[in-house]
Amino acid sequence: MQAVIIDQYGSPDELHMTTLPQPEIADDEVLVAVAATSINPIDWKARQGLLKSQFDWDFPVVLGWDLAGTIVKVGAKIHDFKVGDDVFARPDIYADGRRGTYAEFAAVKEDKLAHKPAELSFEQAAAMPLAGLTAYQVIHDRLKVQAGEKVLIQAGAGGVGLNAIQIAKALGAEVTTTASADHHDLLKSIGADHIIDYHDTKITDVLHDYDAVFDTINAIDDGIAVLKPTGRLVTIDGAPTDAQKAQGPDVSSWWLLPNGRELAILGDMVVAGQLRVIIDQVFPFTTAGLRDAHRHSETSHSAGKLVIDVDPEKNAD
Ligand SMILES: NC(=O)c1ccc[n+]([C@@H]2O[C@H](COP(=O)([O-])OP(=O)(O)OC[C@H]3O[C@@H](n4cnc5c(N)ncnc54)[C@H](OP(=O)(O)O)[C@@H]3O)[C@@H](O)[C@H]2O)c1
Known part of the structure; x- marks a missing residue:
């Protein structure tokens, strides 16, 4: 699969596209074909090496902790989701550092997943979780x-x-x-x-x-x-x-706890008209797109979320 990685900590120029194996899923995980992801300040703080004391990752590291997409594989112990479901999530941060969401596929534990309401586009859904x-x-x-x-x-x-x-x-x-x-x-x-x-x-x-x-x-x-x-x-x-x-x-x-049940509540609030998803800018899933998005986030003056369109065809649906 295509993924944007860093091979060492540093500036946005460390971000680059490469080919990695798809993540293997455990029994309590699903594999999601990512349609969109989004940028959070933790992404560039991690890229700069500021979270080294919390996360002991090996390089290459795949950053990114928001996704919306479609389930393509389910583990043996998955109950409430099936292949073909459109979902969104803030996946766990895995110890190997290789399971971020700047990738065409990402693994997510069932308790972190929520069904994506049809009223939300993949881009809007990816802007919400974290x-x-x-x-x-x-x-x-x-x-x-x-x-x-x-x-x-x-x-x-x-x-x-x-x-x-x-x-x-x-x-x-x-x-x-x-x-x-x-x-x-x-x-x-x-x-x-x-x-x-x-x-x-x-x-x-x-x-x-x-x-x-x-x-x-x-x-x-x-x-x-x-x-x-x-x-x-x-x-x-x-x-x-x-x-x-x-x-x-x-x-x-407070440090957020990924939680599919609470994410579903947020989805319901959007459907009920209580919550608007505000997107500042959408960037392409390319080396340049991720570098530009990180630079923009690092200004700390965005108005809303910076979204990465991983699968433009899906987002055009
Ligand atoms: N502990 C956790 O679990 C957790 C989770 C999420 C985020 N965070 C942290 O929380 C912070 C905010 O995250 P975010 O995603 O909201 O970031 P963000 O989207 O990058 O925030 C950008 C906004 O910050 C505003 N801003 C910058 N400096 C300001 C100041 N001195 N006073 C008031 N507003 C200011 C800017 O407003 P103007 O452009 O209008 O000036 C801009 O709209 C980050 O440091 C992030 O790492 C922590």
Whole structure:
């Protein structure tokens, strides 16, 4: 199969197309013919070698942890999926480093899979898993946002932020977010109540007594400063210190857990009109396409997701 790999850590120029064997699947896995994948900041952080302490991979490494596609093979212990099903998933990160989704085929455990709703294109479905699950698990599962609560979501125009705002609005919260001016119209269109241009306004000057903060930019002190003493903060981009944890509000960090059941909930929210999938740009599945997508993601100023069209014919259906 064709796959885009890196042979060493480094710049986007390390990404290149090669031919690899298809992944062998275990009894509890399916093999998916990938129609689309998407880029997340973890991809370029991993490419740069910043996750070496967490993942001890051998080269060549296949990056990428989002997919939408069609099942072509099922393991002996698969119950709820069959060959021909259209699915989406945030697969596990495997220890060998060779099972990423920048590839024509990827292996996924059954409990990480969800059926792709017919209403979602493969590109839209591939944009959802990692960012959507992170947003759902923080807003719904960890912060347990309630109707009427005042919630700050940092970096609203990011892949995670756009999902988090819409999930918090669906739960009935009053949502404030931060973004550059270019992205304010987009954020209004998905329901953000208050939008702060962080280039000219400090959140700590204008916000106070918040119930919950979703920190996506490692600004934990600022988040704590705008909370009520009984407020909650979850960060996905930092590690709170003991001093930060001791200040009163409940402060913790979160690393997403791949979960097919929760992904299906997100799919249902899209079908119900509660969640819009925002795609910034679609890139081709080529060496140049992956390098361009990484460069764009590394600016940290995309508005929504960067998607890779692995199988253009399937996405044209
Ligand atoms: N722990 C986990 O499980 C987990 C899971 C997913 C993501 N993450 C991490 O969470 C972070 C966000 O992920 P993502 O996928 O949303 O990234 P992303 O899509 O690349 O985020 C891009 C957005 O960040 C905004 N931004 C950049 N600097 C900002 C600032 N100082 N204040 C406010 N907004 C700012 C930009 O807004 P403007 O262009 O409007 O300025 C842009 O829209 C990344 O660091 C990622 O690695 C962690």
